[in-house]
Amino acid sequence: MPSYEYARPALTTDCVVFGLDEEDLKVLLIKRGLTPFKGKWALPGGFVREGEDLEKSARRELQEETGLKDIFLEQLYTFGHPKRDPREHVVTVAYYALVNLSEHPPTADTDADEAAWFPFDDLPKLAFDHSEILASARERLRSKLRYSPIGFELLPEKFTLTQLQSLYERILDEQLDKRNFRKKLLKLEILEETDEIEQDVAHRAARLYRFDRKAYLEKQEAGLNLEI
Amino acid sequence: MPSYEYARPALTTDCVVFGLDEEDLKVLLIKRGLTPFKGKWALPGGFVREGEDLEKSARRELQEETGLKDIFLEQLYTFGHPKRDPREHVVTVAYYALVNLSEHPPTADTDADEAAWFPFDDLPKLAFDHSEILASARERLRSKLRYSPIGFELLPEKFTLTQLQSLYERILDEQLDKRNFRKKLLKLEILEETDEIEQDVAHRAARLYRFDRKAYLEKQEAGLNLEI
DNA sequence: ACAAAAGTGTTGATCATACACCCATGA
């Protein structure tokens, strides 16, 4: 059955970009310059080109629309309800990405459209089924964080244990015990203690740690359980 | 940016159907009747039609090619490498399905092609990148089984605890302790004890249990951890 | 009576949780 017997749905990629600052878990949205949903906020994304790899497409669109590149990106789910785009049947392969907000300030570069960070808990109405995609990405982030050290992607290279705990608390949406949290994370032996401390704080400065990717990969290979 | 500015990749769905019998974890394959890979074994699947929902498409192809319907089916991952199909760029949304083999005998109905069950550990060379899709489905099955009671989909409605344990052992590929396994599963309270026992065995007959879907959903709602 | 699998409890080790105070620093 050759493909040209039937009309094809169109194919896009969309990307849920998460960032974290002192206040919130944030999401990067772009303001649409074109119909449909012109002027509405939406996920960055666009049509996949013939011959283009899906992840490459997601990364290309992300860079064109928000300036972001070389960031953590993982496939989320493919959404294909025939009516999700009012024009025609458009299937979208959704990705989610994590960035360190301190290196990607509140308003990113933009190619054509306006881009801005929104608190996840205070989002505008979104175009298409993008709210659904966002909810699904939020759920994935939560569950993935429980068994995989992806949180580091949201932090600067060097961070304090309190920053890390706060990240877990805000993403998992539950309070954690300080002592137990530290014990557990240090026991994993995937954090490297640096000899630096945080700067410019009006109290005792905390030690800075760094994620030890190599140690993590070795432990993962060895089949160790790295749940938090 | 309207979709017709660029040529579109084609879109298919493919389905990895797992079954379990006394011997093996098995996979349902079809023999391709058309080029490319004519005569080679492949996953059941085919082109998504304009206006057709993805999951519906996967189910339709599955029924057309293997006769299977109304089975557990879940989206796996979307594979889109531009060269995965030698003809042109074809993106496939892969699903995986679980069936109770005792109700779907070794050779299924077929629409156009030949369909047959193969032991997962002794597969023929497959068309396209279907080996990769299969490996990915196997991994998903393993990890999903650890925290979700999907194993019941592979068993008859009523089953013994030994059957269930054997299922876990074969999918997780590790030996489990009989007493601990029983304790753990019974404590979850998602198994309903029937008043029947297995028939025609040359030894003491085991009690039959049934998966209590309602109890499971309630516990899941309540946020209980149902890891094995 | 024998072969085959069913069924059943206890113990020790490990892990998770709960919890409160002193310390270092800058203002």
Added chain:
DNA sequence: TCATGGGTGTATGATCAACACTTTTGT
């Protein structure tokens, strides 16, 4: 010297892993 968050240990209960024998049934 005060305010702020940094950093630390222990005790209790819960959970997990290891382990072997008796029971039931069919042949």
